[in-house]
Amino acid sequence: MDTAPLRDAYRDLLDAAATAGSGAVPPPGEWSVEQTLAHVSIVSAVTISAVSAVASAAIATYDNRMAQEPWTIERVIAQAGGGAGLRDRIALQADALCVLGPMLGDAELDTPVPTRLVSNGDLLVDQPVPLRDLLGGLAETELPGHTRQILALAPSGPG
Template identity: 75%
Template sequence: MDTTPLRDAYGALLDAAATVADSGEANAVPPAGEWNADQILAHVAIVNAVTIAAVSCVASGANTTYDNRMALDTWTIERVIARAGGNAGLRDRIRLQGDALCALGGPMLSEAELDTPVPTVLLSHGAVLVDQLVPLRDLLTGLAEVELPGHRAQLLALLPEGSEVTR
């Protein structure tokens, strides 16, 4: 599997996160019902960990599931922020997780492994988006095409009006 789109999505997310952090808006009060930058990054770090676990299980021949509900839990998000050491630690963690996923999802997995159906539950804003079998390949593609770009946009929305994205 070509992981270039995934690597590019991680780069764009991390550039946006650095832009927000450099602007001094990393902990700005987001609109009602939205997360601040640290919460967004912690959510991404949890999603990454769940994805790494699923990929590793498939690579080891074990059965796995994929469930993003823990990545939506407020207590867990705050714990990950604290354990990572805040914004800079979260960005480092995400960078390393992205490297790991690109290495694991690339030439390491066979086509059969990438096509492995994974029981998947995905929620967003309290609504079930997915509750079905999803090929492992589609979980990785979904990160690159939907999850990471969506959170990049969410981070950039925290910048003050008229701010320039420099990265």
């Protein structure tokens, strides 16, 4: 599996976070830069877990609900030590996924993973999704969406 798009998406997210800093105040109901990074860190950990399970022929699942939970998000921020620690953590998670991806064969990438994806309280997916689509969705949708979210909080960002 070519993980260049995934690596690029992570790099763009981390560059945006470094640009925005952690002091930007989000609009009501939106996440701060640190909360967004904590969410991404949790999603990345869930993705690493699913990839590792498939690679070891174990039962894999993918559920992002904990990445939406406010207490968990704040706990991850505290454990990482804030924005800089979150950026370091996400960079290492990106490295892990980009190292694991190329070792997977087509059969592993085509493995259906029972998936539950929630966003803003709405159930988006509740069905098996091939592992390759989970990784592709992270690179093509999840990370770019959060990059835009962070850039909107940057001092010179849009909106």
